[in-house]
Structure formats: C-alpha cells, structure tokens
Amino acid sequence: MNFELTKEQQMVRKMVRDFAEEVIKPRAIEIDTSATFPKDIFDQMGELGFMGIPFPEEYGGSGGDTISYAIAVEEIGRVCGSTGLSFAATVSLGASPIYYFGTEEQKQEFLKPQAEGRALGAFGLTEPNAGSDAGGTKTTAIADGDSYIINGEKCFITNASFADTIIVTAVTGKNEKGRNIISAIIVPTDTEGVKVTSNYDKMGVRGSDTAEVVLDQVRVPKTNLLGDPQKGFHQFLYTLDGGRISIAALGLGIAQASLEKSLNYAKERKQFGESISDFQAIQFKLADMAMEIELARNMVYKTAWLKDQNKPFTKESAYAKLFASETAVRAADQAIQIHGGYGYMREYEVERYLRDAKLLEIGEGTSEVQRLVIARQLGC
Amino acid sequence: MNIYVLLKKTFDTEEKIVVSNGQIEDDSAEFIINPYDEYAVEEAIKQRDEHGGEVTVVTIGDEDSEKQLRTALAMGADKAVLINTEDDLEDGDQFSTAKILETYFEDKDADLILAGNVAIDEASGQVGPRLATRLGISYVTTITGLTISGDTAQIEKDVEGDVEKIECPLPLLVTCQQGLNEPRYPSLPGIMKAKKKPLAELEIDDLDLDEDDLEPKTKTLEIFMPQEKQAGRVLEGEPDAQVKELVSLLKNEAKVL
Ligand SMILES: Cc1cc2nc3c(=O)[nH]c(=O)nc-3n(C[C@H](O)[C@H](O)[C@H](O)COP(=O)(O)OP(=O)(O)OC[C@H]3O[C@@H](n4cnc5c(N)ncnc54)[C@H](O)[C@@H]3O)c2cc1C
Ligand SMILES: Cc1cc2nc3c(=O)[nH]c(=O)nc-3n(C[C@H](O)[C@H](O)[C@H](O)COP(=O)(O)OP(=O)(O)OC[C@H]3O[C@@H](n4cnc5c(N)ncnc54)[C@H](O)[C@@H]3O)c2cc1C
Numbered sequence: 001m002n003f004e005l006t007k008e009q010q011m012v013r014k015m016v017r018d019f020a021e022e023v024i025k026p027r028a029i030e031i032d033t034s035a036t037f038p039k040d041i042f043d044q045m046g047e048l049g050f051m052g053i054p055f056p057e058e059y060g061g062s063g064g065d066t067i068s069y070a071i072a073v074e075e076i077g078r079v080c081g082s083t084g085l086s087f088a089a090t091v092s093l094g095a096s097p098i099y100y101f102g103t104e105e106q107k108q109e110f111l112k113p114q115a116e117g118r119a120l121g122a123f124g125l126t127e128p129n130a131g132s133d134a135g136g137t138k139t140t141a142i143a144d145g146d147s148y149i150i151n152g153e154k155c156f157i158t159n160a161s162f163a164d165t166i167i168v169t170a171v172t173g174k175n176e177k178g179r180n181i182i183s184a185i186i187v188p189t190d191t192e193g194v195k196v197t198s199n200y201d202k203m204g205v206r207g208s209d210t211a212e213v214v215l216d217q218v219r220v221p222k223t224n225l226l227g228d229p230q231k232g233f234h235q236f237l238y239t240l241d242g243g244r245i246s247i248a249a250l251g252l253g254i255a256q257a258s259l260e261k262s263l264n265y266a267k268e269r270k271q272f273g274e275s276i277s278d279f280q281a282i283q284f285k286l287a288d289m290a291m292e293i294e295l296a297r298n299m300v301y302k303t304a305w306l307k308d309q310n311k312p313f314t315k316e317s318a319y320a321k322l323f324a325s326e327t328a329v330r331a332a333d334q335a336i337q338i339h340g341g342y343g344y345m346r347e348y349e350v351e352r353y354l355r356d357a358k359l360l361e362i363g364e365g366t367s368e369v370q371r372l373v374i375a376r377q378l379g380c
Numbered sequence: 381m382n383i384y385v386l387l388k389k390t391f392d393t394e395e396k397i398v399v400s401n402g403q404i405e406d407d408s409a410e411f412i413i414n415p416y417d418e419y420a421v422e423e424a425i426k427q428r429d430e431h432g433g434e435v436t437v438v439t440i441g442d443e444d445s446e447k448q449l450r451t452a453l454a455m456g457a458d459k460a461v462l463i464n465t466e467d468d469l470e471d472g473d474q475f476s477t478a479k480i481l482e483t484y485f486e487d488k489d490a491d492l493i494l495a496g497n498v499a500i501d502e503a504s505g506q507v508g509p510r511l512a513t514r515l516g517i518s519y520v521t522t523i524t525g526l527t528i529s530g531d532t533a534q535i536e537k538d539v540e541g542d543v544e545k546i547e548c549p550l551p552l553l554v555t556c557q558q559g560l561n562e563p564r565y566p567s568l569p570g571i572m573k574a575k576k577k578p579l580a581e582l583e584i585d586d587l588d589l590d591e592d593d594l595e596p597k598t599k600t601l602e603i604f605m606p607q608e609k610q611a612g613r614v615l616e617g618e619p620d621a622q623v624k625e626l627v628s629l630l631k632n633e634a635k636v637l
Binding site: 007008010011012014015018019047048049050052053057061062063064068072 | 454
C-alpha cells in the first residue's frame with residue numbers, strides 16, 4: 001500500500017491551489033451574493049486544461065487520473081463551492097458520459113471542445129416528478145426517420161444556461177417486460193425547441209448556474225444517441241457513480257476550508273483572557289473536524305483510485321459521497337459555532353460554507369439514496 | 381537560441397518558518413520555486429517561443445528539487461538538469477554555487493542565461509553576476525524588460541524604481557525583477573507532459589569537482605527569526621499636542637530625526 005500522491009498529483013494540487021487562491025478566492029463572496037456564474041473564471045480554467053484533467057490527450061484532455069481530478073475539485077471547493085460544483089458537473093456529468101459511452105465521432109464532436117475548455121456541458125436527468133426515482137423519467141424521444149423528436153421537462157440542471165450540449169435522459173421505448181427503456185441523448189442547446197430558464201433563487205452554490213430545461217419537439221439526429229440504446233439507465237448509473245467522487249471531493253474542500261478558518265480564528269480570538277483554542281470545548285470540535293476530514297479524504301482518494309484501476313467502485317463512491325458531504329455540513333456548522341456571532345455574518349464566509357455544503361447532501365443522489373445504494377450493494 | 385534558467389528551490393517565506401538550533405527546519409517549511417526565478421522561467425519560455433531554440437532549467441539542490449524542476453517543465457521549459465549535491469556538499473555558499481555552475485556551463489554555449497534577481501531565502505543576489513563574470517559574458521541585473529533581435533538585447537533595468545535602458549550583445553546573463561512578466565500557471569496538460577520531458581541528474585563528480593574545490597568562502601554564524609513586531613501605539617489628545625508628542629518620540633525614542 002502506498003498513500004503517497006505522485007509528483008504529478010502534488011503538482012496538480014499546488015497549481016490548482018495557487019489558481020484558486022489568486023483568481024477565485026477574492027471573488028467568492030461576490031459570486032455568492034450576486035448569484036452570477038463566473039463565466040470568465042471558467043474560460044480561464046478551460047485554457048489551463050481543468051476541464052480535460054481525466055481525459056486522454058487525443059480528445060483534448062490533460063491525460064490525468066481521477067485522483068488528480070478529485071484533488072482539483074477539492075482545491076476549487078476549498079475556496080468556492082459554486083465554482084467547484086459547476087466544474088464538477090461539467091467534467092463528471094457533461095463530458096464523462098461521452099468519454100465512456102460515446103462513439104468516436106461523438107467524442108470528436110462533443111467531448112473534445114469540452115475537454116479543451118472551449119465548451120461547457122450539462123446532464124439533464126432530474127424532472128419535476130422524477131428526482132430520486134430517476135427511472136420515473138417522463139421525457140420521451142420518439143424515432144422519426146433519422147432523428148429523435150424529444151419532448152419533456154428537466155429541472156435543476158447545473159450549467160444548462162452556459163452549456164453547448166445537454167445530455168438528456170428520455171424514454172425511447174419499452175423492453176420485452178414492458179418496462180421503459182431510458183436512453184441518453186446529446187442535445188445541442190441551440191437546437192430549435194430547447195428552452196433554458198435560470199430563475200431559481202438558491203440557498204447555496206448560488207454562483208453555479210442551475211436551470212430548467214423545456215424540450216418542445218426537439219429534433220436531433222439519431223447519431224446523437226449516447227452508447228447502447230438499451231443500456232441508457234446503466235450508463236447514467238455509472239456516470240453518477242463517477243460524479244459522486246467529485247461531489248465528495250467538493251465536500252472535502254468545503255470541510256477543509258471550514259477547519260482552516262476555524263483553527264485560525266480560534267487561535268486569534270480571545271475571550272476570558274485566553275485564546276478560545278485553549279478551551280477544550282473548542283479543541284474537541286476542531287479535533288472532530290480534522291479527523292472526519294482525513295477519513296473522508298482517504299475514502300475519496302481510494303474511490304478515485306479504484307476507478308483508475310478499473311475496479312468496481314459503486315459502493316465506495318456512495319460511502320465517499322455520503323460521508324464527505326455530511327462531513328462538510330457538520331464541519332461548516334461547527335465552523336459557524338466556533339466563530340460565534342461573527343460566523344453568522346457573510347464576511348466571515350463560514351455561513352456560506354454551510355449553505356453550499358447542504359446541496360451536497362441532495363445533488364447526485366440524496367444521502368438517503370446513497371444509503372439505499374450501499375444497502376443494495378450489501379445484498380439487501 | 382540556447383536558453384538556460386538558473387532556478388533555486390526555496391522555502392515559502394509566506395508560510396510558517398521554524399528555526400531551531402540555528403537551522404531552518406526543513407520538515408515544517410513549504411518549498412517553492414524562488415519567486416524571482418519564476419520570472420526567469422516565464423521570460424525564457426517567451427523568448428524561446430519568439431526566437432525558437434530550447435529552454436534548459438538548471439538547479440543545484442537535492443532529490444526534492446525535482447518537484448520544482450518538473451513545475452518549470454510543466455510551465456513549458458524543454459529540459460531540466462538537477463545537480464544533486466546532497467551527498468557531497470556539507471555547506472556551500474555563493475562561491476560554491478557559482479563555481480559548480482561555471483563548470484557546468486563551460487561547454488554549454490549558452491546564448492542567454494536567466495536567473496532571479498535574488499533568492500528569497502538568502503537574498504544575496506550574487507550567483508548570477510558571479511557566474512557571468514567567471515564565464516566572461518555580460519550581465520545585467522534586475523531587468524524588467526527584454527527584447528532580443530539578432531545578437532543584441534534591448535534591456536530595461538529597474539534602478540530603484542526608475543528605468544535604465546541598456547543595449548547589450550549576446551551571450552548574456554540577466555537577473556529578473558518583478559514587473560518583467562506575469563509567470564504563467566503550469567497548465568494541467570503541461571503537468572502531465574512534464575514527466576515525459578528529459579530531466580538529467582548530475583553530481584559534482586560528473587563535473588570533475590570535489591568538495592575541496594567548493595569550500596565556501598563565507599561562514600554563517602547565526603540564523604535567527606526577526607524580533608516580533610511590537611504593537612503600535614495610539615497617541616491621544618488634541619491634534620496639536622499629538623504632533624508635538626510624535627515629533628518628540630521620533631527624536632528621542634526612535635532617534636530617527
Ligand atoms: C443546485 C442543484 C443542482 C442540481 N444539478 C443537477 C444536474 O445537473 N442534473 C440533474 O439531473 N439533476 C440535478 N439536480 C437535481 C438533484 O439531483 C435532485 O434534486 C435530487 O436527486 C433529489 O431529487 P428531488 O429533488 O426530486 O427530491 P425527491 O426525490 O423528491 O426527494 C425528497 C426526499 O425524499 C427522499 N427519498 C426519495 N426517495 C426515497 C426512497 N426511496 N427512500 C428514502 N428516501 C427517499 C429523498 O432522500 C429526499 O430526502 C440538482 C439539484 C440542485 C438543488
Ligand atoms: C443576529 C445576532 C443578533 C444579536 N443580538 C444581540 C443583542 O441584541 N444584544 C447583544 O448584546 N448581543 C447580541 N448578539 C451577540 C451574541 O450574543 C454573541 O454573538 C454571542 O454571545 C457570542 O459571542 P461572540 O460572537 O463574541 O463569540 P465568542 O464569545 O467569541 O465565542 C466564540 C466561540 O467560543 C466559544 N467559547 C467562548 N468562551 C468559551 C469558554 N469559556 N469555554 C468554551 N467555549 C467558549 C463560544 O461558545 C463560541 O463557540 C447578537 C448576535 C447575532 C449574530
């Protein structure tokens with residue numbers, strides 16, 4: 001066993017941290033208050049190769065591994081949850097499915113521009129009446145000559161307003177048991193009939209674009225169907241397994257930031273003539289935070305490693321996502337507590353950490369759904 | 381153009397530094413590329429992109445210096461050379477460093493050598509000029525602008541905030557000052573590709589040097605942390621009285637007037 005990061009992984013951490021501290025951090029409060037998607041930051045990240053980390057060079061990627069990618073999400077999340085979420089979503093949900101399941105033509109046409117940072121991607125699974133129950137998709141795609149005609153409605157779709165393509169899940173037919181066949185189809189957002197509206201007033205990750213997508217008689221070529229037409233459901237389950245690593249990494253980043261801010265503050269803040277870090281009540285909070293973060297980190301990196309080794313990682317990614325997102329919520333909550341009244345104020349940032357972290361217990365499978373996944377893996 | 385960069389691994393002075401027994405503790409320090417050397421790497425890459433040729437980054441250090449070299453490769457340098465003195469040299473000073481570099485550069489036919497203005501750890505600013513002197517080539521320190529055409533370099537040099545313009549023939553050594561450029565981030569594909577770029581490791585033996593040739597000419601007597609800054613003092617009372625008190629304090633207590 002070797003727990004040491006490779007030189008490349010260490011360099012990725014250093015580079016991403018420098019970038020995050022210098023470019024994103026000074027704007028994190030404003031990104032949250034104004035709830036504006038920082039397009040210019042994404043352009044810059046794209047040029048530096050962020051969006052292509054886990055994809056090979058032939059598709060415009062950086063040729064890195066999942067661990068490097070997780071480290072990058074962690075470091076961005078450490079300064080800004082909004083930027084972290086949109087970054088994680090474009091890579092894990094917008095681009096990855098094309099890399100795993102796409103044809104060579106689809107990779108050249110749709111993956112390459114994303115990996116090279118020239119385009120953003122989105123993944124449209126959730127519908128007003130199909131959230132946790134993703135199989136309940138109502139959106140339909142009906143074959144018509146060489147095309148599919150798609151009708152339906154998707155909600156809470158990250159990056160949709162800025163994405164060049166949305167991978168949409170839709171019912172394409174029924175199997176022999178009479179069950180719906182759900183497929184994934186690449187829909188360019190400039191196709192006629194695609195309407196994207198971003199009106200949500202969110203609790204957290206406010207600078208990450210979240211939009212509603214209405215598909216009205218949207219005609220796309222049949223060649224835009226992603227992967228095996230019969231196995232769409234399994235494909236997006238695999239996609240979500242991978243996405244969970246990035247959500248877990250994002251939680252890790254927010255938790256880490258909570259700890260760092262709290263530790264610094266506790267050492268400086270004096271009450272009763274002492275630094276509050278001298279009080280055992282505060283020390284125990286910090287100790288718990290540090291311990292949980294390290295455990296979460298080990299789980300996240302291990303899951304990423306399993307994925308890189310092409311080993312099964314469904315159960316582990318559920319562990320990682322569940323534990324890291326709950327760690328983030330606890331750590332951010334305690335960070336506010338340690339900051340006292342100041343922690344309740346926006347300026348000190350820890351209140352934002354809690355609002356951002358809360359999303360991680362919901363998106364890409366709620367905490368309850370993670371427990372379901374784990375229980376199923378246990379054989380229940 | 382045959383371009384070389386002299387790069388040093390230093391501890392990050394913005395991070396916590398612990399001194400014990402007159403030594404800086406390596407374990408607690410964060411190591412980075414000397415920030416002024418980053419300007420040198422950036423400028424070398426820019427000049428190469430404009431004029432063609434190759435950028436080689438040279439460091440004298442230990443096993444761990446590979447990380448800083450790889451970072452320079454990830455930024456876009458072509459080759460790296462680590463002169464590893466870990467096992468051979470107890471101490472060194474600017475003399476030792478310049479001597480090793482002189483030997484290394486003897487057969488290199490460099491057109492342009494770029495170094496940082498100073499290394500933020502020891503801040504001597506000597507290595508560049510000493511090396512150029514020994515190699516018998518021109519040098520200009522603290523440059524903030526560099527344009528090369530043919531065999532001539534047009535240089536802007538920072539002189540205490542003013543700019544001096546200098547024309548100088550190649551081969552040339554320059555030391556880089558803040559303001560010369562904005563060092564790029566190593567790109568992510570750059571980081572992954574860096575491991576495939578050549579990184580040669582030499583020991584002083586390979587340069588036909590031994591420890592005696594490199595014996596430092598100086599001796600470090602003591603290393604200590606600067607005294608902690610005292611809290612400021614807020615004067616009170618009417619403005620007139622405050623001014624009087626301030627002048628008197630500057631005269632009698634601080635003795636700066
Ligand atoms: C900011 C943001 C970004 C998002 N980005 C995307 C995106 O890019 N693409 C996308 O497709 N979706 C996205 N989503 C949607 C997200 O994945 C869903 O909100 C999530 O899966 C939960 O679905 P739901 O909101 O319909 O809640 P529901 O499924 O209605 O769940 C409500 C509650 O019931 C619980 N519950 C449901 N079923 C069970 C069960 N069987 N057993 C026990 N408890 C259960 C849930 O855990 C939850 O607590 C995003 C959401 C948000 C808020
Ligand atoms: C919205 C809002 C409204 C408010 N309204 C009022 C008001 O109307 N009037 C008013 O007077 N104040 C008001 N306050 C101030 C509030 O009462 C204080 O914020 C609170 O008492 C905590 O003090 P503090 O913020 O200085 O935190 P600190 O006292 O610095 O506490 C920081 C952390 O250290 C812990 N800590 C401190 N001492 C010890 C110890 N000895 N042992 C263990 N742990 C310790 C605390 O529990 C906390 O976790 C308000 C605050 C807010 C946010």
